[in-house]
Structure formats: C-alpha cells, structure tokens
Amino acid sequence: MISSDLNTPVLLLDKEKLMVNIHRMQSSADRLGVALRPHLKTLKSADAARVLVQSGARGITVSTLREAGYFLEHGFSDITYAISIVPSRLPEVARLMSLGADLKIMTDNMEVARVIASYANSSGIPYRVLIEIDCGDQRGGIKSDNEALISIVECIDASCAIFEGVLTHAGHAYDVNSIFAIEAVAKQERDVAVHAATRIRNAGYDVPTISVGSTPTGLFARDLTGVSELRAGVYTVFDMDQQSRGVCVVEDIALSVLSSVIGHNKAAGKILLDAGGLALSKDRGADKFRPEVGYGQVCDVDGQVITDLYVKSVSQEHGHVPVRNADDFKKFPIGSYLRILPIHACMTAAAYDRFALVEKGVITTHWDRVNGW
Amino acid sequence: MISSDLNTPVLLLDKEKLMVNIHRMQSSADRLGVALRPHLKTLKSADAARVLVQSGARGITVSTLREAGYFLEHGFSDITYAISIVPSRLPEVARLMSLGADLKIMTDNMEVARVIASYANSSGIPYRVLIEIDCGDQRGGIKSDNEALISIVECIDASCAIFEGVLTHAGHAYDVNSIFAIEAVAKQERDVAVHAATRIRNAGYDVPTISVGSTPTGLFARDLTGVSELRAGVYTVFDMDQQSRGVCVVEDIALSVLSSVIGHNKAAGKILLDAGGLALSKDRGADKFRPEVGYGQVCDVDGQVITDLYVKSVSQEHGHVPVRNADDFKKFPIGSYLRILPIHACMTAAAYDRFALVEKGVITTHWDRVNGW
Numbered sequence: 175m176i177s178s179d180l181n182t183p184v185l186l187l188d189k190e191k192l193m194v195n196i197h198r199m200q201s202s203a204d205r206l207g208v209a210l211r212p213h214l215k216t217l218k219s220a221d222a223a224r225v226l227v228q229s230g231a232r233g234i235t236v237s238t239l240r241e242a243g244y245f246l247e248h249g250f251s252d253i254t255y256a257i258s259i260v261p262s263r264l265p266e267v268a269r270l271m272s273l274g275a276d277l278k279i280m281t282d283n284m285e286v287a288r289v290i291a292s293y294a295n296s297s298g299i300p301y302r303v304l305i306e307i308d309c310g311d312q313r314g315g316i317k318s319d320n321e322a323l324i325s326i327v328e329c330i331d332a333s334c335a336i337f338e339g340v341l342t343h344a345g346h347a348y349d350v351n352s353i354f355a356i357e358a359v360a361k362q363e364r365d366v367a368v369h370a371a372t373r374i375r376n377a378g379y380d381v382p383t384i385s386v387g388s389t390p391t392g393l394f395a396r397d398l399t400g401v402s403e404l405r406a407g408v409y410t411v412f413d414m415d416q417q418s419r420g421v422c423v424v425e426d427i428a429l430s431v432l433s434s435v436i437g438h439n440k441a442a443g444k445i446l447l448d449a450g451g452l453a454l455s456k457d458r459g460a461d462k463f464r465p466e467v468g469y470g471q472v473c474d475v476d477g478q479v480i481t482d483l484y485v486k487s488v489s490q491e492h493g494h495v496p497v498r499n500a501d502d503f504k505k506f507p508i509g510s511y512l513r514i515l516p517i518h519a520c521m522t523a524a525a526y527d528r529f530a531l532v533e534k535g536v537i538t539t540h541w542d543r544v545n546g547w
Numbered sequence: 548m549i550s551s552d553l554n555t556p557v558l559l560l561d562k563e564k565l566m567v568n569i570h571r572m573q574s575s576a577d578r579l580g581v582a583l584r585p586h587l588k589t590l591k592s593a594d595a596a597r598v599l600v601q602s603g604a605r606g607i608t609v610s611t612l613r614e615a616g617y618f619l620e621h622g623f624s625d626i627t628y629a630i631s632i633v634p635s636r637l638p639e640v641a642r643l644m645s646l647g648a649d650l651k652i653m654t655d656n657m658e659v660a661r662v663i664a665s666y667a668n669s670s671g672i673p674y675r676v677l678i679e680i681d682c683g684d685q686r687g688g689i690k691s692d693n694e695a696l697i698s699i700v701e702c703i704d705a706s707c708a709i710f711e712g713v714l715t716h717a718g719h720a721y722d723v724n725s726i727f728a729i730e731a732v733a734k735q736e737r738d739v740a741v742h743a744a745t746r747i748r749n750a751g752y753d754v755p756t757i758s759v760g761s762t763p764t765g766l767f768a769r770d771l772t773g774v775s776e777l778r779a780g781v782y783t784v785f786d787m788d789q790q791s792r793g794v795c796v797v798e799d800i801a802l803s804v805l806s807s808v809i810g811h812n813k814a815a816g817k818i819l820l821d822a823g824g825l826a827l828s829k830d831r832g833a834d835k836f837r838p839e840v841g842y843g844q845v846c847d848v849d850g851q852v853i854t855d856l857y858v859k860s861v862s863q864e865h866g867h868v869p870v871r872n873a874d875d876f877k878k879f880p881i882g883s884y885l886r887i888l889p890i891h892a893c894m895t896a897a898a899y900d901r902f903a904l905v906e907k908g909v910i911t912t913h914w915d916r917v918n919g920w
Contacts, residue, residue: 179635181612183920215863237864239554257864258809258819260882262552282810286881312815313865320814345862436631437655441693442685446631452897453920456829489718490588490893491610491630492686508659509633520863524825525897527919546900547556547826 176432176475176511176537183453184432185522186513187529187541188477191428192410193225199392199409200230206398211235211254211385213407216520219529220248221541222410233276235405239266244544246275254278254385256341256405258306258314261289268299278338278383282306282316287326291333301335304383309366310359311345318370324377331379339383339402340370347390351419351463360395363388368400390421413519414467415459424471424479429523430513431470432530433493438503445506447485447493449514454488455521469493470514476535477513485514549805549848549884549910556826557805558895559886560902560914561850564801565783566598572765572782573603579771584608584627584758586780589893592902593621594914595783608778612639617917619648627651627758629714629778631679631687634662641672651711651756655679655689660699664706674708677756682739683732684718691743697750704752712756712775713743720763724792724836733768736761741773763794786892787840788832797844797852802896803886804843805903806866811876818879820858820866822887827861828894842866843887849908850886858887 203210212226215237223234223245233252236242242253251274259267259279270277279301281287287303294301305326308315316322330337344363347356363386371381386398387405389412398404408415411429412422431453437446449470460467472483472495483502485493493514497503506512516522523529529541576583585599588610596607596618606625609615615626624647632640632652643650652674654660660676667674678699681688689695703710717736720729736759744754759771760778762785771777781788784802785795804826810819822843833840845856845868856875858866866887870876879885889895896902902914 181636181639181920257821258881260807260809260821262807262882263554266554283881308812308814312812312817313862313867314810314812314819317814434633434635436633437687439681439685439687441681441690444685446687448630448633451830451894456831456894457824458829458831489686494686508631508656509635521824521829525919546898547554 176535180432182432182434182511183449184530185526185528186430186432186532187411188428189531189533191426195410195412195426195428196226196229199406202393203404204230206395206404208398208401209403211403211405212410213237213256213405214241214245216407216523217410218523218543218545219541220245223248223250235407238547239263239270240547241544242270242275242277246270246273252276254304256280258282259286259290261286264290264293264301267301268297271299278302278304280304280306280341281326282314284322284326284329287329290335291329294333294335298334302338303330303335304338304341304385307340307342307366307370309342309344309363311343313345315342318366318373323370323373327374327377327379337379339381339385340367340374341385342367343405344386344388344391347388348419353394353420356390356394357396360391363391364395364398364401371400389416390419393421408519411519414464414471414515414517418460418462418464418467424515427515429519430473430477430515431522432511432513435506435508435510435512438508440503443497445495445497445502447495447512447514448491449485450490450492451488452490452525454485454493454514454516455518455525456488457518457521459518467517470516473513473515475511475513549908553805555805555807555884556822557903558899558901559803559805559905560784561801562904562906564799568783568785568799568801569599569602572779575766576777577603579768579777581771581774582776584776584778585783586610586629586778587614587618589780589896590783591896591916591918592914593618593623596621596623608780611920612636612643613920614917615643615648615650619643619646625649627677629653631655632659632663634659637663637666637674640674641670644672651675651677653677653679653714654699655687657695657699657702660702663708664702667706667708671707675711676703676708677711677714677758680713680715680739680743682715682717682736684716686718688715691739691746696743696746700747700750700752710752712754712758713740713747714756714758715740716778717759717761717764720761721792726767726793729763729767730769733764736764737768737771737774744773762789763792766794781892784892787837787844787888787890791833791835791837791840797888800888802892803846803850803888804895805884805886808879808881808883808885811881813876816870818868818870818875820868820885820887821864822858823863823865824861825863825898827858827866827887827889828891828898829861830891830894832891840890843889846886846888848884848886
C-alpha cells in the first residue's frame with residue numbers, strides 16, 4: 175500500500191515493470207547481435223544506469239553535457255552525447271574527457287568538423303566524432319548519399335580527432351502504429367546507416383561504430399546486420415505515446431504520477447487532480463492514434479487502469495478528469511489518490527528531481543535525477 | 548551584448564520590460580480601487596516578489612505549499628494558497644502558520660470544510676479559509692447560487708477556523724481574443740464574486756476578502772466595485788499565449804529562452820535549436836488564435852522579432868525552425884544565438900532553476916526560482 179500522507183504529485187517508478195522492460199530491449203539487442211547503449215535522457219538517473227549496465231548495456235547515451243558530467247561522476251565513462259555539438263561546447267567536452275570520460279560527440283556539418291579538427295590539433299585532445307545521418311526523420315543528420323559525408327570523415331581523420339562512426343535515429347517510427355510499419359522503418363534505419371558506413375569504408379576509412387535506434391525500431395527490427403549498437407530510452411518505462419502506437423501494452427508502463435483528488439466540480443461533471451500541466455507535461459503525443467487519452471490515463475492507486483477515465487485538460491496545477499457518471503464522485507473522494515500514466519515519459523519525468531521506487535506496491539527508496547542543462 | 552560562451556538554453560528575463568508590466572497591472576489595480584495580490588506561480592522567485600511588493604502589491608498568491616514555504620523563508624508572510632486544500636495538507640499549513648505565515652487556504656467543498664473545522668477545533672489553529680466560486684471557468688469552485696455556499700461558511704464560522712471570504716478566477720478569459728469580450732468576462736467574474744459575497748453577508752457573516760483575477764480580466768476590467776483584491780501572475784512577463792489574445796504586444800514579452808543554433812538540415816529546410824520540448828515546454832496555448840506560432844516566436848539575440856520564423860515542432864532537446872529561404876542558413880550559422888518567446892511563460896519557466904536578468908542588453912545577475920512540489 176502507498177502511504178496516505180505523501181506530498182503529491184509524486185513520480186512513481188515501478189521497479190518490477192522497469193526490470194521487465196529493460197530485459198525486453200536487452201533481449202532484442204542480444205537477438206539482433208548488437209550492443210545496447212541505452213539513452214538516459216528518459217531516466218536521467220545513475221541508479222537506473224547501474225541497473226541497465228548490470229542487465230547487459232554497454233555504455234550509455236545522453237542528451238545534455240550536464241547528464242554526461244553527472245553520469246561520469248557516478249562512474250559511467252563510456253558516453254555518447256547524441257546531440258549535434260556546437261563549437262562553444264568543445265571546452266566542456268575536453269574537461270569531461272580529462273576527468274576520464276570516453277565521450278563521443280556528434281556532428282553533421284562540415285564547418286563544425288573543421289572547428290573540431292582545429293581544436294583537436296591545437297590542443298592535442300583526441301575528440302571522438304560520430305557523424306549523424308538522417309534516415310528519414312528530418313531532424314538532425316545528413317543524407318547517407320550526401321557528398322559532405324566523406325569530406326567530414328577526411329577532415330576529422332586528418333586531425334588529432336578520431337572518426338568514430340555513424341549514428342542515426344528513426345524518429346519517424348513514431349509516425350506509424352503497426353508492427354509491420356515499424357519493421358519497415360527499422361529496415362530503413364539500418365539500411366541508411368549501413369549505406370553511409372559502406373560509402374565511408376569504400377573511401378578507405380574504418381567505421382568502428384554504426385549506431386541506430388529508437389524504442390519502436392529497437393524492439394521490432396528483424397535484422398540489424400552491419401549495425402554495431404542500438405540506442406533507445408523510453409522503453410525502460412514506456413508511456414501512452416508508445417502504447418498508442420502498439421509498441422507496448424498499458425500494463426508495461428512503469429512510470430506514473432501519483433496525484434490527489436483535490437476537487438469535485440459536480441456542475442461541470444469533473445474531478446480535479448493536483449497533477450496538471452507541470453506535473454504531467456503538456457505533451458499530446460498520443461493524439462495521433464488515441465486522442466481520447468488527452469494528458470494521461472487514469473489508474474487507481476495500485477496502478478490498475480480505470481476504463482474511460484482520462485485527464486482531458488490541464489491547467490498549471492490542475493488535471494481535469496470528466497467523470498463517467500455521478501458514481502465516480504463517490505468512488506474517488508477528495509483526498510484520495512489516483513495514478514496517471516503519462517503521455518510522454520521523458521517530458522513528465524523532467525518535472526521531478528527524483529523517482530519514488532515502488533516494489534510490491536510499496537515505496538522502498540528514491541532514485542535521484544539530473545534535470546536542466 | 549550577451550556573452551558568447553553561455554551554456555544554452557538560458558532563461559532570460561528582461562528587467563525593463565518586467566518593470567513596465569508590473570507597473571501596468573499595478574496601475575490597473577489602483578485605478579480599479581483594489582489591492583493587487585500577484586500570483587507567484589509564474590515567477591516563483593523571491594527577488595521578483597520583492598520587486599512586486601516594492602511596486603505596490605499587497606500580499607502574494609501561490610500555487611503550491613512549497614512556494615508558500617519558500618516565500619515565507621524570504622520574508623513574505625501574507626500568502627494566499629489558491630489551490631483547493633486537501634485534508635492531508637493541513638499539518639503543513641499549520642507548520643507554516645506556526646513559523647509566521649499569514650496563510651489563507653481555500654476550499655469549495657462541504658466535507659473538506661468539516662475536516663478543516665474539526666482540525667481547527669482539536670488543534671486550536673485558526674485556519675483562514677476562502678471559498679472558491681466558479682464564475683464560468685468550470686475548473687474549481689461552486690456556483691455563487693449553490694446552497695452549499697452558506698453551509699460551508701456556517702461550518703467554518705462555527706469552528707476555531709476563520710472565514711476569510713470568496714475567491715474566483717476567470718480562466719475562461721483565455722477563450723476570447725477581443726478586449727470587449729475580455730471586458731464582458733471581467734464583468735461576469737466581478738458580478739459572480741460579489742453575488743456570492745452578498746448572499747453570505749445576507750446570511751449574517753462578514754466577508755473581508757472578495758478576490759478575483761486573471762491577467763486579461765485584471766488589465767481590462769472596467770469596474771470592480773465590491774471586489775477587494777485582484778490576483779494575476781503571467782502579466783509580469785507575458786507570453787505568446789497572451790499576445791495571441793490581444794492582451795499584450797509582442798514587445799511586452801519579458802521572458803525568452805536564449806538558444807544556440809545546433810544544426811542546419813538543408814535537405815529538410817530547417818534550422819535546429821537546442822531549445823526543444825524541455826526548454827520551451829509543449830504548451831500549444833497560442834494555437835486557438837495564432838496557430839502559426841507553434842512552440843515559440845523566434846527573435847534575434849537582442850530580442851527583435853524575426854518575422855515568420857517560428858519553432859514549428861519540438862523533440863526533447865531540439866527545436867525545429869523552418870527557414871523562409873536559403874539565406875536564413877547564412878544569417879543564422881551554427882553556434883549563433885536566437886531568442887525564443889515562449890507560448891506559456893509559467894510552463895516554460897518551470898524547466899529552469901533561475902532567471903538570467905537582462906538589463907540594457909547585458910546579463911547582470913540571476914534570480915533563483917522554486918520549482919516542484
């Protein structure tokens with residue numbers, strides 16, 4: 175039982191579900207014959223990283239240099255910083271490397287590559303550089319057939335920096351909601367990465383790392399021949415965004431926001447929770463396939479889904495839950511707890527400094543997080 | 548000039564604009580003959596509260612008890628906690644009162660009123676209780692003609708707790724975007740609050756506080772006769788949500804996120820910023836009236852609006868800005884700064900521990916914030 179005097183909203187992390195999810199992706203990586211380098215942008219927690227590494231992960235991925243510093247302090251040195259580097263961050267990268275970080279940085283830009291090469295030459299720091307490839311997501315990265323690809327490799331390779339390999343992310347796996355469609359995106363992700371690597375090898379360079387990944391493609395790829403590692407993050411806890419795309423079932427979701435019923439607006443037919451836009455985030459990522467879910471699926475205090483009960487709108491500190499009938503006001507009295515399954519775990523978790531770990535229905539400990547930049 | 552080696556994203560607060568905005572609402576309250584009790588849910592900063600009180604504010608409003616504790620520590624004792632109280636929070640309220648807080652709590656529920664009365668009687672703590680009225684927002688509050696209104700007053704008044712008055716918030720002022728329509732909502736907000744107070748007075752009770760407010764209604768109310776105080780928060784900095792409703796002009800917006808250009812996806816025609824969903828929030832509050840703004844208006848490093856340049860989509864750490872033409876890639880090279888005017892200031896600011904204060908174009912100091920619960 176969850177104790178009744180908590181200062182809600184509280185971010186709960188179900189340890190058993192977490193472990194099942196971690197095992198599921200690790201098994202997928204093992205089956206596909208690639209290393210798993212989990213993306214800690216979701217959990218941002220050294221305790222979580224420890225569990226991941228104990229479960230077979232090789233190295234970690236981060237989304238900020240603050241995360242890189244935090245994980246290094248906690249003993250994790252094999253780190254890929256998977257956001258395009260800007261030159262002003264090279265001194266901080268150098269500092270982290272001097273403290274022992276085996277830190278990989280990333281670019282997709284010739285001018286930035288020249289700056290990295292120049293910094294590396296003048297300082298002697300062997301920056302390790304991945305090139306980002308766009309496999310269809312249209313975020314970062316160059317196309318695998320872009321002429322600049324080989325020029326960037328040449329530029330890095332001719333300097334004191336080290337060319338490490340290629341990296342891509344199939345963010346467009348979130349545009350679909352069938353396993354067959356995800357498989358097709360996973361094939362595209364792999365094919366594009368391998369195509370880029372092949373071009374580079376044909377130009378005479380080694381490509382030690384060929385890194386791909388997203389939660390959907392990591393779980394449903396049929397074949398990753400030629401790929402060396404997989405990156406994914408949200409699979410550790412899942413969320414309604416993933417559920418709406420068929421990547422997990424609702425029972426897999428390990429993250430929830432424990433909230434208190436703080437009001438009954440009977441005239442408007444809604445229950446008010448103390449989990450609003452700040453506590454849940456305003457992510458509407460499930461809208462495309464399950465718009466009825468709004469800002470979160472309502473569950474009881476033990477995490478059992480309550481059918482047809484959703485956080486349909488939010489203000490800063492209020493979540494609005496339309497009731498199904500007047501009985502709901504009796505079932506969920508003021509002061510009672512409800513758990514909300516988040517739409518997008520990464521966004522929701524970022525509002526909290528720590529997770530409350532739930533094991534066999536009881537909060538047993540807390541895991542801290544590193545937020546901000 | 549903003550120095551070029553900042554660790555972006557950085558939350559900038561323009562001091563001059565802040566002061567103009569503070570003066571504008573204070574003048575409105577003065578003109579209307581009501582006290583101004585600013586809502587610190589937006590700025591969550593003791594430095595900001597100091598400026599507000601020096602500018603004429605009487606007391607403050609908060610949205611969490613953590614804020615109440617923080618502001619008390621910093622010397623602000625006259626505090627209204629404007630979220631429905633749940634019984635489990637009464638011990639913390641008592642603790643803050645014992646430390647010197649003149650803390651007003653709020654309910655709209657008969658059962659909660661009974662619990663407050665019972666706690667007050669058994670502990671001797673004179674909880675000061677406001678009743679929340681729903682003036683059309685359909686969030687918290689009972690209707691001013693609800694029979695329970697007088698029963699709640701009776702219950703509180705018969706105990707060691709103190710009945711303090713009524714409070715309402717015209718959140719539905721955000722449903723409209725003309726000054727005339729806002730004026731009509733402001734009239735409704737005032738009329739409903741005064742109606743509730745009149746019923747209570749007719750039942751034989753004093754009503755010391757009649758509290759109304761929102762940024763739009765606070766600025767555009769024509770007459771607040773019978774009202775004692777005004778609450779509003781986002782007016783201090785404004786945002787694109789307010790601008791889209793005609794409440795401010797874009798030049799009034801005092802809050803912005805300084806971000807770095809981290810990528811040029813020329814194939815997709817977009818600039819990538821290091822201000823994504825976490826740095827800006829995923830609030831889409833401007834969609835109703837200005838959907839083109841997306842997740843934020845792009846400005847140059849000095850805060851000048853760049854016409855037709857918007858953050859159209861976000862992922863966790865990326866903001867995607869479609870370029871107008873190929874020239875934009877030259878104008879905004881990788882590593883250069885852009886400022887983003889947020890959609891919803893309260894949501895955006897919550898991702899940061901502090902504001903960087905900008906005065907005459909230079910960061911002069913930092914103001915800390917209290918986030919979380």
